[in-house]
Amino acid sequence: GESVGLHLPTLSVQEGDNSIINCAYSNSASDYFIWYKQESGKGPQFIIDIRSNMDKRQGQRVTVLLNKTVKHLSLQIAATQPGDSAVYFCADVNDYKLSFGAGTTVTVRA
Amino acid sequence: NAGVTQTPKFQVLKTGQSMTLQCAQDMNHEYMSWYRQDPGMGLRLIHYSVGAGITDQGEVPNGYNVSRSTTEDFPLRLLSAAPSQTSVYFCATTKGDGYTFGSGTRLTVV
Secondary structure (H helix, E strand, O other): OOOEEEOOOEEEEEOOOOEEEEEEEOOOOOOEEEEEEEOOOOOOEEEEEEEOOOOEEEOOOEEEEEEOOOOEEEEEEOOOOHHHOEEEEEEEEEOOEEEEOOOEEEEEEO | OOOEEEEOOEEEEOOOOOEEEEEEEOOOOOEEEEEEEOOOOOEEEEEEEEEOOEEEEOOOOOOEEEOOOOOOEOOEEEOOOOHHHOEEEEEEEEOOOOOEEOOOEEEEEO
16 A cells, blocks of 8 residues: 555645645655656656655755654745646655655646 | 656557557666556556566556566566556656656556
């Protein structure tokens, strides 16, 4: 079965607002997590990753937070833009194998 | 530098037919893998390879064969296609982090 899951299947966000996408994982042995963005008709695109020895990592307009106590990670997107509309997946990695959640569809309102 | 190239992009098969989905990478990554994506679900691991001559099963291997004779190529074979194999197939590679995905093959079995 899936070792990770996302809390909400859809998220509607006003352009310019911040977005927060949540993910819960069940495998406490997972030591590496990745967020992917998938646009229609395309393959998953790497956004940002985080190792289990970290609790926060920042990229360009994105931040990933990891709470190992409650086995939860989140992706924050600052100043959401129309181009951020996509499906977002979290995945955990064990022995090079990715386990994906079902995804959250983000829709940006103009 | 093409990254990960998958062919064909689309394919329709009749039940019982066989075919090979191609995956080629030019990043000299040792690890390659195949995933399938069904509507409303995350990607699920079919088979993976940690290097030339080495393959192993993932979460959903039944009905699929793989081989890895070179670092660059990792073909996925369907010996006798079934409607349950209608899906979008993605190939991915990594050198240890930041997995790179191909653009996918959309397969329909009728």
